[in-house]
Amino acid sequence: MNPMSICSAASSSSGSPSSTKAWIVHGIALGAAAAVLIGAHAYFFLFRSKISRSRVVGIIPARFASSRFPGKPLVEILGKPMIQRTWERAKLASTLDHVVVATDDEKIAECCQAFGADVIMTSESCQNGTERCNEALQKLPKKYDIVVNIQGDEPLIEPEIIDGVVKALQVAPDAVFSTAVTSLKPEDVFDPNRVKCIVDNRGYAIYFSRGVIPYNKSGNVNPKFPYLLHLGIQSYDTNFLRVYPELPPTPLQLEEDLEQLKVLENGYKMKVIRVEHEAHGVDVPEDVEKIESFMRERNLS
Numbered sequence: 049m050n051p052m053s054i055c056s057a058a059s060s061s062s063g064s065p066s067s068t069k070a071w072i073v074h075g076i077a078l079g080a081a082a083a084v085l086i087g088a089h090a091y092f093f094l095f096r097s098k099i100s101r102s103r104v105v106g107i108i109p110a111r112f113a114s115s116r117f118p119g120k121p122l123v124e125i126l127g128k129p130m131i132q133r134t135w136e137r138a139k140l141a142s143t144l145d146h147v148v149v150a151t152d153d154e155k156i157a158e159c160c161q162a163f164g165a166d167v168i169m170t171s172e173s174c175q176n177g178t179e180r181c182n183e184a185l186q187k188l189p190k191k192y193d194i195v196v197n198i199q200g201d202e203p204l205i206e207p208e209i210i211d212g213v214v215k216a217l218q219v220a221p222d223a224v225f226s227t228a229v230t231s232l233k234p235e236d237v238f239d240p241n242r243v244k245c246i247v248d249n250r251g252y253a254i255y256f257s258r259g260v261i262p263y264n265k266s267g268n269v270n271p272k273f274p275y276l277l278h279l280g281i282q283s284y285d286t287n288f289l290r291v292y293p294e295l296p297p298t299p300l301q302l303e304e305d306l307e308q309l310k311v312l313e314n315g316y317k318m319k320v321i322r323v324e325h326e327a328h329g330v331d332v333p334e335d336v337e338k339i340e341s342f343m344r345e346r347n348l349s
């Protein structure tokens with residue numbers, strides 16, 4: 049499935065960039081505290097692997113052909129191409145050494161070069177953003193430890209969320225994948241386009257589902273339960289990214305049509321951070337107007 053559609057389907061929830069930061073910082077502090085508890089040996093390992101995962105690249109996969117919205121990356125949002133808005137947000141992330149756009153399309157490449165982005169051309173045969181990231185990674189002249197897959201159709205992505213998924217992977221050496229969730233309103237829990245996630249008490253993913261998880265015994269949504277909505281952003285250990293697209297599809301992945309289940313079904317660990325985020329994904333042409341009026345209301349330009 050396309051992780052972008054998760055983002056776009058996401059509902060709005062109140063939140064500000066500063067509270068995003070607070071959540072993330074809190075999560076990282078907890079992670080560090082946990083590391084100290086695991087003991088010196090583990091801490092040494094963690095410290096070492098933190099260093100060995102220090103080189104980070106952000107890749108924005110962008111393709112021109114989209115059945116629902118051809119030319120989507122170039123659509124103007126308040127006068128600026130969407131891909132440029134995403135790139136500008138990504139450039140503000142402090143953990144990224146490099147940000148590149150990976151595309152198969154000349155028009156997108158030209159547009160990105162005009163506003164100053166580095167572009168990697170990838171083949172038209174890439175089936176999804178993950179494959180495109182992997183191909184771009186192989187073509188980059190430098191070596192990286194972590195790749196962040198930044199969805200080009202979330203032009204309001206907070207740089208703090210990008211930094212959050214990177215740091216989550218840096219402090220969890222046993223994880224190969226990290227991603228983000230935000231709170232989901234009880235009235236949206238039944239929507240199969242909003243992918244729910246459950247995590248263990250150290251912030252590792254247990255499962256993702258289009259169905260209601262956890263399921264309350266009463267059969268109703270529990271208005272008091274903090275349901276988690278999965279967001280499209282993800283980051284990978286680069287060694288894992290090389291094998292990920294090659295792993296054959298798994299039964300739960302196919303049943304739920306959720307790519308990320310392939311990671312869990314193969315026994316890999318995935319770190320999940322909680323953020324406050326109002327998702328404003330652009331999936332269909334009608335979304336452009338929605339995001340523009342949201343930005344006007346908040347004086348974002």
Ligand SMILES: *[C@@H]1O[C@H](CO)[C@@H](O)[C@H](O)[C@H]1NC(C)=O
Pocket residue numbers: 264265266268269270271272
């Ligand atoms: C189910 O939800 C209700 C609220 O609707 C809550 O009081 C209850 O503790 C939840 N769990 C169970 C097992 O009923």
Ligand SMILES: *[C@@H]1O[C@H](CO)[C@@H](O)[C@H](O)[C@H]1NC(C)=O
Pocket residue numbers: 175176178179292293294295296297307
């Ligand atoms: C992307 O597409 C490839 C090829 O169709 C497939 O093997 C893979 O499972 C897909 N998803 C990911 C996350 O690599």
